[in-house]
Amino acid sequence: MLSYTFAHAIDDGQDALVAGRPSTVEDSYDPNAEKGPSVTDQRHRLALSWVTEPKPFARPDLWFEKLFNDWKLSGVITGGSGRPVNPMVSGDPNQDGNDTNDRIPGMSRNSLLGPDYATTDMRLTRRIFLGDHFKLDLVADSFNLLNRDNQRYTITDDGLESNGVQFIQIGNQIGIKYFPAHFQVYSNPFRPNAAYPPRQVQLGLKMTY
Numbered sequence: 001m002l003s004y005t006f007a008h009a010i011d012d013g014q015d016a017l018v019a020g021r022p023s024t025v026e027d028s029y030d031p032n033a034e035k036g037p038s039v040t041d042q043r044h045r046l047a048l049s050w051v052t053e054p055k056p057f058a059r060p061d062l063w064f065e066k067l068f069n070d071w072k073l074s075g076v077i078t079g080g081s082g083r084p085v086n087p088m089v090s091g092d093p094n095q096d097g098n099d100t101n102d103r104i105p106g107m108s109r110n111s112l113l114g115p116d117y118a119t120t121d122m123r124l125t126r127r128i129f130l131g132d133h134f135k136l137d138l139v140a141d142s143f144n145l146l147n148r149d150n151q152r153y154t155i156t157d158d159g160l161e162s163n164g165v166q167f168i169q170i171g172n173q174i175g176i177k178y179f180p181a182h183f184q185v186y187s188n189p190f191r192p193n194a195a196y197p198p199r200q201v202q203l204g205l206k207m208t209y
Contacts, residue, residue, distance in 0.1 A: 005045040009038035013109065013158075036109040037084040039159030044081040050074065070129075075122040075145075082117075084110035085153050085160045087190070089183070091167030104165050105183075114153050114160055115192055120145045137206040147199040151192035164189020 013034040051074040057065040087107040092099040103109065122145050126138040144150070153160040169181040 001047075001049045003047050006043060007041070007045075008043060009041040010035065011038045012036075034109050036111065039084065039110065041084050041110070042080050042082075046077075046079045048077040070127040072125040072127070073122070074125075075120065077118075077120050079118040080116060082114040083160055085112035085114045085162050085190075086110050086158065087112050087165075088161045088163045089165040089167055090163050091169070091181075093167035093181070093183070102167070110159070112162060112190060115151045117150050117152075117196070118148055119143070119150065119196075120148075133209055135208040137208070139204040139206060141202045141204070143200045144196075144198060149198075150196040152194050152196060153192055154194055162190055162193070 012032070051072065053072045055065075055069045057068055086109060087104045089102050089104050090099060091102075093102050093105075121141070121143050123142075124140045128136045128138070130136055153162050164186050166184045166186070167181055168184050
């Protein structure tokens with residue numbers, strides 16, 4: 001089975017990931033400023049899956065049949081383009097008491113694009129017949145078989161985020177109420193800061209009767 005999907009999702013900060021919680025917006029007076037790629041947006045996605053169960057020997061070759069038949073190999077290859085990343089700034093620069101919704105000045109919502117993703121999962125199964133009523137399956141699974149380094153950004157309730165900038169206050173009050181401060185930009189602020197799991201292998205037994 002082979003499938004390819006091209007899609008483009010745009011919204012204004014709907015609750016795509018968290019049910020029953022209001023949207024976290026930066027400017028409640030200008031809803032149009034929140035319009036941008038959705039947290040679920042992914043332009044390209046390719047999936048390939050297969051199952052093969054070769055039987056190289058016929059019934060007359062009984063010894064070879066028991067040794068080389070009854071194997072099953074299956075797998076899934078998945079690849080996709082990067083997902084939108086929200087360029088955030090910590091420190092509450094607009095001083096509204098909410099430190100979870102402020103973006104880097106001049107950047108719009110979900111305006112960054114994260115790295116792409118690709119993985120190969122495979123399963124090898126050997127079936128052993130134990131009499132007329134029992135079958136034993138020996139199973140070996142591998143996830144991310146090629147051990148690809150699938151980098152990503154921090155996953156939050158509102159999608160992928162990059163806190164590459166910090167708003168630092170120098171003082172809380174000078175004369176009248178005033179908040180002198182500056183923005184500190186980290187080195188490589190938009191570099192991915194996490195990764196999806198590396199190669200994982202699991203073994204299992206399954207009895208059928």
